[in-house]
Amino acid sequence: MTSTLPAVTTLKVPAQRQPVPTQRSTSRTEPPSRLRSSRPDLILCCLLLVAILVVQGWNIADYPTLSDDEGTYLAQAWAVQEGRGLAHYTYWYDHPPLGWIQIALLTWIPAALSPDSMTVGTMRAAMLVISAVSAVLVYVLGRRLSLPRWAAGLGMVLFGLSPLSVVLQREIFLDNLAVMWTLLAFALAASPSRHLWHHFGAGIAAATAVLTKETMLFVLPAVFVTMWRHSHRDTRKFALTGAVTACALIGLSYPLFALLKGELFPGSGHVSLWDGIKYQMTRPGSGFILDQGSGSWGVLQSWLYYDRVLIVGGLAGGLLLLLTWRWSVTARALAGPSCAVVILALVAMRPSGYLPAMYVIQALPFLALVLAGGTASVAHAVLRRRRSEGEKRYVTGARYALAAVLALAACAYVVPRWYDGARTAVTADANAPYQAASKWLSTEVADPASTRVLVDDALWLDLVHAGYEPGLGAIWFYKADLDPAVTKTMPRGWKDLDYVVASPTVRRDAVDLPGVRAAMEHSTPVAVFGTGDDRVEIRQIQTASGGVR
Numbered sequence: 056m057t058s059t060l061p062a063v064t065t066l067k068v069p070a071q072r073q074p075v076p077t078q079r080s081t082s083r084t085e086p087p088s089r090l091r092s093s094r095p096d097l098i099l100c101c102l103l104l105v106a107i108l109v110v111q112g113w114n115i116a117d118y119p120t121l122s123d124d125e126g127t128y129l130a131q132a133w134a135v136q137e138g139r140g141l142a143h144y145t146y147w148y149d150h151p152p153l154g155w156i157q158i159a160l161l162t163w164i165p166a167a168l169s170p171d172s173m174t175v176g177t178m179r180a181a182m183l184v185i186s187a188v189s190a191v192l193v194y195v196l197g198r199r200l201s202l203p204r205w206a207a208g209l210g211m212v213l214f215g216l217s218p219l220s221v222v223l224q225r226e227i228f229l230d231n232l233a234v235m236w237t238l239l240a241f242a243l244a245a246s247p248s249r250h251l252w253h254h255f256g257a258g259i260a261a262a263t264a265v266l267t268k269e270t271m272l273f274v275l276p277a278v279f280v281t282m283w284r285h286s287h288r289d290t291r292k293f294a295l296t297g298a299v300t301a302c303a304l305i306g307l308s309y310p311l312f313a314l315l316k317g318e319l320f321p322g323s324g325h326v327s328l329w330d331g332i333k334y335q336m337t338r339p340g341s342g343f344i345l346d347q348g349s350g351s352w353g354v355l356q357s358w359l360y361y362d363r364v365l366i367v368g369g370l371a372g373g374l375l376l377l378l379t380w381r382w383s384v385t386a387r388a389l390a391g392p393s394c395a396v397v398i399l400a401l402v403a404m405r406p407s408g409y410l411p412a413m414y415v416i417q418a419l420p421f422l423a424l425v426l427a428g429g430t431a432s433v434a435h436a437v438l439r440r441r442r443s444e445g446e447k448r449y450v451t452g453a454r455y456a457l458a459a460v461l462a463l464a465a466c467a468y469v470v471p472r473w474y475d476g477a478r479t480a481v482t483a484d485a486n487a488p489y490q491a492a493s494k495w496l497s498t499e500v501a502d503p504a505s506t507r508v509l510v511d512d513a514l515w516l517d518l519v520h521a522g523y524e525p526g527l528g529a530i531w532f533y534k535a536d537l538d539p540a541v542t543k544t545m546p547r548g549w550k551d552l553d554y555v556v557a558s559p560t561v562r563r564d565a566v567d568l569p570g571v572r573a574a575m576e577h578s579t580p581v582a583v584f585g586t587g588d589d590r591v592e593i594r595q596i597q598t599a600s601g602g603v604r
Contacts, residue, residue, distance in 0.1 A: 090195055099208050100194045107190050107215035112183050113481040115225050116176035120485040120589070123560045124413070125175050125227040126512030130531075132159035133173055133516060136166060143515070144526060144534050144541070148318070148331030151309050153266040154229035161185075171520045174493075175227065175513055176486060185231050186224045190215040192238035193420050199245040199285075200424070201388045202431055210427035214420050218476025219362040223416050225480075229268040230416035236264035237271055237278070238420055241391060244282035244298075251294055254282055258298030262305035269335075271417060273402050274395050275302070281391030340407040351403070351410040358415050361476055364469050366415070369422025372429035373397055385435070389428040395421040434458060488585030489514060492556060492593060495582050497521040500554075504528065509535055509574055510556040532561050536570040549574035549596060557592040 090096050132155040134143040141152045161181040166173040193214045197207030214220060224231055243257035261278050264271040279295065286294040313319040313328035321327045342349025358366055373396030380386040386393070399418045403410055437458045493514055500506050503522035509532045510518060518529035526534075527544055532555075534541040545551040548570055555561070555574045565571040578594035585591055 090198060096194075096198065096204060096207075099204060100191060100211070103194070103208055103211050103215070104187060104190055107211075108183055108187060110216055110477055110481065111186055111221055111225055112180070114483070115179045115183070117484045117486050118480050119222050119226065121175050121489050121513040122226060123511045123513055125179075126515055127531075128155045128158055128227050128229060129162070129173070129175055129178055130512055130515050131155040132162060133166070133519075135159040136163060139525075144531065144538055145326060147326040148313065148328045149334070150229060151266045151269060153263070154232055154268060157232050157267065158227065173520070174516050176490075179225055179227060182225060182227060182231060185235050186215065189224075189231070189235045189238055189420065192235065192242050193423060196238060196242045196245060196392075196420075197424055197427065199242060199247060200281075200392070200428075201384070202424075202428060206427045206431035206434075209430060210423045213365055213423035213426055216473065216477070217362045217365045217419070217423075218473055218480065219358060219365060219415065220419055221477060221480045222361060223413060223419075226413070228413045228416060230270075230413050233264045233268035233271045234417060234420060236260050236267055237274055237417075240264060240278050241281055244278055244391070245285045247285075249285065249287045249290070249294075251290060251297060254286060254294035255297045255301050257282060258301035259305055261298075262302040265302075265306055266309055268417075270402075270414070273398050274417065277391045277395035277398060277421075280394050284387070284390060338409050340405075341410045343406040344404050344410065351408075354410050354412050354414075357412060362472070364472070365419070365422050365426065368429070369396060369418070369426045370400060372425040373400075373421070375429060376425055376432075383432060385428050385432045389425055392421040392424040392428075396425055433461070437461075485589075488589060488591040489558070491584040492558075492582070492591045493517040493521075495584075495593060496523075496554075496556070499582070506553045507551060508554040508556060509552060509561070509571060511558050511560045513558065513560070514556060532571050533564070533568070535574075536568040542570075545570075549577055552596050554578075554596065555594045557594055559588055559591075 130143040131141065131152070134140055135152075135156055136159050140146060146152065158181070161184060162173065162178050165178070165181070172178070190211055194207050194211040197210045198204070202210065215224075237260070240257045240260035243253045243260060246253040257278060261271075261275055265275070279298070282295060282298060283291065310319060310328060318325055318327050320329050341351040341354065344351040344355050346352055373393045376383070376386040376389050376393040377397060380390055380393075396418060399414075399421070402408070403414060438455070496503075496508065496514075496518060503518070504524060505528075506523060507528055507530060508518060508523060509530050512531050515529055515531055519525045523529035527541070530541060530552075535545065535552075536542070552574055555571070555578050557565075557575060557580075561571065562575075565575050574596060575594065578596050580592045581595045582593040583590055
């Protein structure tokens with residue numbers, strides 16, 4: 056009988072380690088095992104989601120200004136819907152096609168009900184679905200990373216209501232879809248149930264994110280850091296091996312697709328994946344982001360113009376959490392998002408890299424989470440315990456007063472700036488010149504079917520719906536110089552054109568496109584909409600005799 060006493064004592068040890076006092080002292084709200092069963096979480100998440108969708112959806116077609124990238128992705132989605140291939144022109148492996156295939160699925164029903172509505176401004180509404188899913192995933196991930204309920208809600212607010220988010224998440228960018236899949240990968244990697252299939256699913260979601268926008272490849276280490284921390288010690292090797300294998304197998308489908316088409320490597324008479332990668336890797340850089348004369352500096356200033364709080368606070372929070380991860384519970388919990396913030400920041404700081412304006416979209420959820428986590432850490436430091444027997448009453452009051460002052464100061468700084476950004480987004484009409492140009496080309500041209508117009512992709516689908524021939528009548532201006540399938544139909548160059556729609560994008564890029572530049576030089580404005588640099592000119596081509604074509 057005495058030999059069994061040690062075993063009984065050993066069985067009682069786990070009960071002695073129950074962290075009941077710690078739970079009370081930290082004042083943390085532990086996430087439920089199933090979030091959908093927690094009514095407070097559901098109520099808070101739903102209320103915040105409604106606010107996010109109202110702000111992002113109000114005036115969505117009129118602000119911000121339509122971009123050529125949006126038009127390109129939507130036109131490629133239209134080509135998929137119409138069975139014309141993977142793009143409205145020759146697909147040349149500039150990006151994996153999975154991104155606009157998803158856009159095609161999102162816009163399929165409204166396009167089928169009203170084909171003329173398949174335009175950039177109208178179809179921006181489809182991005183609200185992506186914003187909604189991503190915002191919910193930010194909240195879910197915050198709770199799974201042990202943030203208290205209010206901090207997870209703060210992360211959701213920072214992600215969905217920041218003026219930077221309101222502007223960029225409205226637009227039809229591949230980055231927004233890739234962020235949704237990346238957040239799903241993080242949420243599955245941090246699953247409290249630790250099922251192996253959750254980790255396999257995280258690998259699949261991560262691969263889908265990369266095939267949606269290839270730059271999400273940089274975030275994969277942060278996904279696996281999260282999986283390492285949240286997987287069970289006994290099955291960690293299986294979980295990571297399965298996730299990496301699933302991610303690799305899905306990711307290899309893209310080069311396999313190119314190989315089966317005979318377009319993996321360069322050759323005569325066809326495009327290739329190799330050339331597409333080479334172009335992306337060797338395209339002219341925009342300079343060092345902290346060099347005031349560089350293009351990257353200008354992009355950074357445009358981000359800071361909309362929201363300094365999220366970018367500066369998120370970067371500072373990410374660095375702070377990484378530096379304090381050894382002794383901070385919150386820092387260890389947010390190791391994955393912190394790694395993502397630091398990695399994306401380092402990539403953006405490459406001196407020779409190209410920094411597009413939409414790059415920051417990939418960092419938004421992680422900046423929001425680490426800033427919310429840093430706020431939770433400060434709150435925990437100030438309000439870490441109730442008044443003890445030895446603590447003076449005025450010390451307790453001072454701690455709570457300090458917390459209130461910090462909260463009020465933060466609100467006083469952030470709310471007016473966010474209000475101004477949100478007011479612009481829901482009231483400004485930045486696309487009136489585009490809408491007027493589209494109407495003019497639809498009503499003032501006698502025979503659209505036989506008319507050839509150079510136009511940017513923001514208006515390309517408008518012209519297709521107005522009766523212009525896709526690809527050869529309505530011509531995406533880049534293709535007039537860069538696509539042999541188009542240039543061979545223009546043996547006389549600019550003389551084979553009727554109009555040039557000189558939008559800001561066309562005027563800017565015509566410098567590097569000799570055919571487009573010649574068309575601009577040999578044309579005169581017949582209609583101008585808007586003023587200044589944002590104007591849209593419809594220019595009619597002149598003949599050698601001085602008349603119009």
